[in-house]
Amino acid sequence: MPEEMKLVILLRQPPHGTLYPVEGLRMAVATEDFEPLVIAINDGVYTFLKDTDKSVYQMHINFLKEIDLELWVDKQSLEERGLTKSDLIDEVEVYDHSTVRKSIVGANTVIPL
């Protein structure tokens, strides 16, 4: 696939208990040529809580921000969990569900974790 192929990496599982979100961020770092968009949805939104232990994946967040990639969070998933933007780290952007949805279905490849 050409480099302008749109790649979305979808974090849908909570950050602890499994290594899925960590591995998703590691994969985003590895596929940087495609400028992947990382989207946290459902329980994946807990990945970016301010107070969550991020020691295993903070470096991936830092790297992705250094190369100007965006980390999106689905607003609807936040609301369902009683969370707001202020509970999250500054590095992420919150988008409403229809925007998030458009990015997902508009991607040529979606990798779910």
Added chain:
Amino acid sequence: MPEEMKLVILLRQPPHGTLYPVEGLRMAVATEDFEPLVIAINDGVYTFLKDTDKSVYQMHINFLKEIDLELWVDKQSLEERGLTKSDLIDEVEVYDHSTVRKSIVGANTVIPL
């Protein structure tokens, strides 16, 4: 625990795609001294569909029936899936949810698969 300890083995996952229900039935066979009650609930009810491929666990069903143990199916889970008793093999008994629930919380040990 004494042999009169009540043991419930709970099949809650679908029969294919994972080996959980198979392993649950294998465990029921192995713990026969406790006369375990096997209960299928949620997607576990698909385990006992007439048309499901049971080649890996039919022998466990046969063994459990030979030693007169019961295989229960939660009626509510069936209904949620548009299924009825007539879709299931003859070896199982269908009970309403409150009866199923009482057996689960009345067990000294519940093993979920």
Added chain:
Amino acid sequence: MSKILFFLTCECKLGMDLALEQEGNGDQVTICLLQNAIYNANKTNKQLDDCIIRDVSVYAGEEDVQKRGIKKHLHPEVKLLDYGEVIDLVLEQDNIVNL
């Protein structure tokens, strides 16, 4: 106008939710169900009805349906595919939403 395939291989509801929210902007949406995602094709699933009303094509892996013995419980509009046909379907798509 894109051809979008929801390639669903687990029971996670997210894939069906996203397919259902499709806004009818001319995209051609297809759902392919494999493994335990098959159970989403149960005819009692209202989400599936809604998808089909919106002209979404829904396919299910024939071997997976067979193994699970749920052929007669499937929505009548769900078409069965063997693995070769799944590959053909995949190759026709612009976008693949794996879930």
Added chain:
Amino acid sequence: MSKILFFLTCECKLGMDLALEQEGNGDQVTICLLQNAIYNANKTNKQLDDCIIRDVSVYAGEEDVQKRGIKKHLHPEVKLLDYGEVIDLVLEQDNIVNL
């Protein structure tokens, strides 16, 4: 009259459902949440409210809450336990519903 512990270690809703359906026949019901079951203790979870109104005691593993950083999002009636206290709680029970 039994002491019943729901020992919940995954997000599967079934455990909370069963605990909630408790019919108040005098049994003493306790819920212990570990691993990702912790997320069930989110204060927006209505099921948890209903359990607490029915005098169900709800505990959550302190380390798991800490790791997930959700202390301030927990229902105020949820009490935290370290692993040693979880063991003490387990040993007090008549029936343990693992889920």
Added chain:
Amino acid sequence: MASIGILFFSGPHQSQAPETVVELSNAALDKGHEVQIFCYMDAVNAVLENQKKIEGIFDVEGGFREIVDKGALIRLCSLCLLVRGTAKNCMKCKESKGKIKRAGTPDMEKILKETDKFLVVC
């Protein structure tokens, strides 16, 4: 003192279950209780040797060594090991107070008989 049985199904690095089993076992052993563990399905891979340690991630192998040293008795579903091709990789704990033993599902019955309470970590 009491005796606690624990069953789990998940392997290392895919699920928190091995870590939780170690934590609960440590707490029980430290209180003087006995612990018997049954590793079923992928859980048998939790006690393989030569698991590379990664900073910040729970050391599953080390954790299991520690509880066996303290006296935990661990039974591994032998068939589960064989189908996974990892039977030869199991850690040895010859000098420990506890033991790691190959087992069959009938040993589950044994554990249920020999323990006071039985936990399952999903």
Added chain:
Amino acid sequence: MASIGILFFSGPHQSQAPETVVELSNAALDKGHEVQIFCYMDAVNAVLENQKKIEGIFDVEGGFREIVDKGALIRLCSLCLLVRGTAKNCMKCKESKGKIKRAGTPDMEKILKETDKFLVVC
């Protein structure tokens, strides 16, 4: 002819994913397409040797051997193997048309670049 990439995360005997990956790969290879597979997390254990065969249960090891023989290129996340302690157990396929290779996550990018469509089997 086209080229298909496949990613999966689950090991043998715990999930159907390895079986589905084999079935899809076989179908694609039989149609003359190229197949590249990335085994991530527990999926690396799908290609271990000496997995005992059980009647009625899909032979994961044999399935992967077959698709490598037919030309599939399989990349294994090396770190995932190391943390699981199973790096030495991988099957060898020296005489096959395809290959099994140790890899890192950057190889995921390679696969994405070299394939036309990319599937993930959960």
